[in-house]
Amino acid sequence: MAEIPLLSVRNLVVEFPSRRGTLRAIDDVSFDIAEGEVLGMVGESGAGKSLTGAAIIGLLEPPGRIAGGEILLRGERIDNLAAEPMRRIRGKRIGMVFQDPLTSLNPLYTVAEQLIETIRTHISCTERVARERAIALLDRVGIPAARRRIDDYPHHFSGGMRQRVVIALALAAEPDLVIADEPTTALDVSVQAQIIDVLKEICAERGASVMLITHDMGVIAETADRVAVLYAGRLAEIGPVRDVIQAAEHPYTQGLMGSIPTLTQTDTRLVQIPGSMPRLDAIPKGCPFNPRCPHVMDRCRHDRPVLIARGSKREVACWLYEAVREEVHHG
Amino acid sequence: MTAFIIRRLLQSILVMLTVALVAFALFRFVGDPIASMVGQETTLAERQELREMLGLNDPFIVQFFTFVSRAVVGDFGISYRLQQPVMELILSRLPATLELALVSGFFAFIFGVGFGVYTALRRGGWLSSSIMTISLIGVSLPTFLIGVLLIWVFAVEFQWLPSFGRGDVVDLGGWWRTGLLTESGRASLILPAITLGLYQMTLIMRLVRAEMLEVLRTDYIKFARARGLTNRAVHFGHALKNTLVPVITITGLQLGSIIAFAIITETVFQWPGVGALFINSVRFVDVPVMAAYLMLIALVFVVINLIVDLLYYVVDPRLRVDRAGAGH
């Protein structure tokens, strides 16, 4: 690739040392995010989506640690930075939006105090300038009467409004990448779409890339350019959203697609994948999905599938497609 | 806000009345007040007359009402042992106790919060572990033993500090004698203040540490870090402020315990305060002093409780519900 991607994650491994041995929560995950791109990251809870986000922004909670691989921001490694340079990247170059707006804001400080503090940490300006910026930001994320409400405390805002404040805070220092970790899960269904719209618009406006972590395929379908599917800490499939949704290749993704109801397709049944994702200390040998896979083959129980390129833009980690490739070779 | 204050005030009055009932029962039924007041040679008729005069034959409710209305204006009668008005005795000794309690409370708070924050932030470090271990010994050490050991080391062996009394005191306006303004007064205060404050310090320290660890795990701290705020801002601006909300409540209540624990420290250091007066009243069954001390301690607790509630209100904006309507 000639163009350097904004973010490049190479063979990331995250481990948790525990009494019963080291648990591998993320195992050999690689993906890129281009400038201005929205990458959706889906998977069940515990698949390692949030941990991937935490690893990128350098906030893995001990004893969790990056045990292998590289994370590059515009071609420079950031996974091995010291605490202080990494802190300067957080907020300034990578912003983050958490799941629960009710707990993301410090209840003892006004919205103004939290915004101004964040702006002035990264941008040298006077209090007054920071305040004006903060008001403009709140206005932009859709807080009505921003100038008046900025001095209110978080508990004066509704959940949806608080998440707008959180987005304003994440974008306060104009980062190039925003990691949004389940930004709408905790919200009322009626405001979820609005929040996603605000996030998408404001990032598009500023040319910021987004890594959207969610377990909701519907949100991904409407928002993302590409999608990465995680299963048990491993990448199952990655590719353009339209392709993956229309023709999922990994049996797990197919199962996930089966779980979103659509109005247009009349013959689609709601498929549930039998069983549940393995715990970290009991990941089966070979392909981690093999006990639940409808197409399981003998090989899946012994060899771990590698990512196989499918066309120029898609990759899938499933032995089904190895066979196809070999057939093509022979034929 | 006003409704809140009124409700708390009513509760406080109720608590005070309950304690007054206990104090009154103490006064009325422990020993025979007449026997404590008169000599052996007093005749039965004279005793009966005194009984009538003092209202001891009135109905219980009337006596209780008299007791409360006297207590409100500070009249707790005459000490059996010292033959002086109880209130006078207490007031003359109160400054010594208050100075001791406030200084050690201040010491306990500053060091307790400091060590608590340090051990929470440097969890697992050797200094943190040492502080935690020593604090466990501190909790197990009886207060009086700390005092005795401090006297041994600093007064007997090194002879740096005085081992008893208040040193020189200065009379302020005739009703407050302070030891804070003279060098010997300040030197005399050091050992008792440490003795009294050490236990509270370890309690505050453990509380701050536990709260701080809890706060450091919250989402808003994670989000503050994710915004790239400096460690200093995250730890001291965000985490500490949130930690202090519950700590203030408990520390406030600790101040009440400090005044009660002063009994022990005052005995060890022969500190001329209210606690020493109380110990002697227990020893000699001097009921009026015991009753008055009980009321005094209850009053201190109630007042501190009220102040703590108000402080809580000031610190935590979530409680100021009506503020949003005011539209600042």
Add this chain to the structure above:
Amino acid sequence: MSQTEQSQTERGKTPGRLARAWDSDIAWSFRHSPVAIVAGAVSVLIILAAIFAPLIAPHDPFNPATLNLMDGFTPPMEPNAFTGNVYWLGTDNQGRDVFSTILYGARISLFVGFAAVILAMVLGIAAGLVAGYRGGWVDGLLMRFADVQLTFPSILLALLIFGIARGFIPPAYREEMAIWVLIVAIGLSDWVQYARVVRGATMVEKNKEYVQAAKVIGAHPAKIVLRHILPNVLGPVLVIATIGLALAIIAEATLSFLGVGVPPTQPSLGTLIRIGQGFLFSGEWWILLFPSITLLALALSVNLLGDWLRDALNPRLR
């Protein structure tokens, strides 16, 4: 046939039970905690020494016939200037062997401590069971009372109860009754913790199906409470009792040190420290130091044992 079976199971059971006890979580946790082992050893050592004090003590410090004033102020491990007697930990002003007074003192301290804990435990468990099982106004009244009591430091309450009790006892009997008054004072000042824990557990248990079933059968409430609910709260109660023992020992020592505890004729560790303090300035440090170390070792080890027990039984109980 059935008899042999029974004896077999019996035989199989006895070692099995021991093995199971050894393998239980508690025992495992004990064996893997150096602090618990040391604290347990120190506690057991002091308790045994106190129980067998009459057998161990080289002298009977309270028999005036065996005392020799000439032996007074003998430093530890040094022969006395006049009599040439050597005392391991020295003697006090009256020629009493410090080691022996400590053994007898620990006996008093531990007796008061255990008795006070048992009193507090019985009161607290009873109040907690009644409050939790009956609920309603009984519960409200008991718990309000507990709340008010909890706002006052227990040492202050103990002092107050001690003072009140003395008011009721004629002066002639005060010395004699002092130790019992002390036990009541400490016990009464410390029942709230038990009551709270037991009440909480009772409220949880009483709605469980087996208790409801017992009720339907018509079992007597007292029987339900004792048979079904009490066993479930013994763990937390044991933890509170252990820490309570340390607190009671400290409370007893404090009161005795303040001169309102046991009479000087039956000195506890606190009394000995009070006596020892008098000789600080004249240089007879051993009279103060050894009782202090014993008290500290006892209080600290029981405290540590309680801490360990709390973590081992239920990490969430705080």
